[in-house]
Amino acid sequence: MIDLNLLLEFGGEHRKVKKNELIFEEGTFPAFYYQIVEGEVKMNNFTEDGKEFIQNIFTQGQSFGEPPLFIDEPYPANAVAITPSVLMQIPKNAFYSLLNQYPEVSFAINKSLARRLYYKSVMAPEISSQDPEKRLLTLMDYLKSHYNEDLKEEYIIPMTRQQLADLTGLRVETVIRTIKHLERRGELKIIQRKIYR
Numbered sequence: 001m002i003d004l005n006l007l008l009e010f011g012g013e014h015r016k017v018k019k020n021e022l023i024f025e026e027g028t029f030p031a032f033y034y035q036i037v038e039g040e041v042k043m044n045n046f047t048e049d050g051k052e053f054i055q056n057i058f059t060q061g062q063s064f065g066e067p068p069l070f071i072d073e074p075y076p077a078n079a080v081a082i083t084p085s086v087l088m089q090i091p092k093n094a095f096y097s098l099l100n101q102y103p104e105v106s107f108a109i110n111k112s113l114a115r116r117l118y119y120k121s122v123m124a125p126e127i128s129s130q131d132p133e134k135r136l137l138t139l140m141d142y143l144k145s146h147y148n149e150d151l152k153e154e155y156i157i158p159m160t161r162q163q164l165a166d167l168t169g170l171r172v173e174t175v176i177r178t179i180k181h182l183e184r185r186g187e188l189k190i191i192q193r194k195i196y197r
Helices: 004-009 066-071 092-101 103-128 132-147 161-168 172-184
Strands: 013-017 022-024 032-038 040-046 052-059 078-081 085-091 189-191 194-196
Touching: 004 032, 004 085, 032 040, 032 066, 032 092, 040 085, 052 161, 066 103, 085 092, 092 103, 103 132, 132 161, 132 172, 161 172, 172 189
Parallel strands: none
Antiparallel strands: 013 085, 022 078, 032 085, 040 052, 040 078, 189 194
16 A cells, blocks of 8 residues: 555564464554555454454555554554564654655545445444345455456455354354355355355
């Protein structure tokens, strides 16, 4: 999203994180802007009975955790590396200076935040739906439209069944059963365990 050289110019630093390493914890206050150079990061919460709920998954080139950075509120979720990753982090005040000097970067951040807000708005009614097919298809269609330029081509869903379950609030067994049913109906394809939509 933001050019890495520009982030370095404003005091950004590379940070290597291991798989499953906690980047920041729910309830703490933000001190940095984070952007993924390589790897994957998830934002998650846990229910009272310990079940994980994934808010979102971020990949190379994406940023995460910005909303609390702008409103001085604590993080509403944890950020955890899904894979070994390299992040670019820049202190909050330096990030503000960058945005003030480069309005086009500020506009790009606003666009990214608007896209995520749109995703939450699309997914909220589906999460409350009891229909697992609707939940999964809505999520897959969003991923396809967000990450795939050509909507006519088949798109590989870049998530495990467990991640799909965590993102939709379903049990993994329900996801597996529903995906098989959707394949039989021709709504998607499974090739070498990969899901194509």
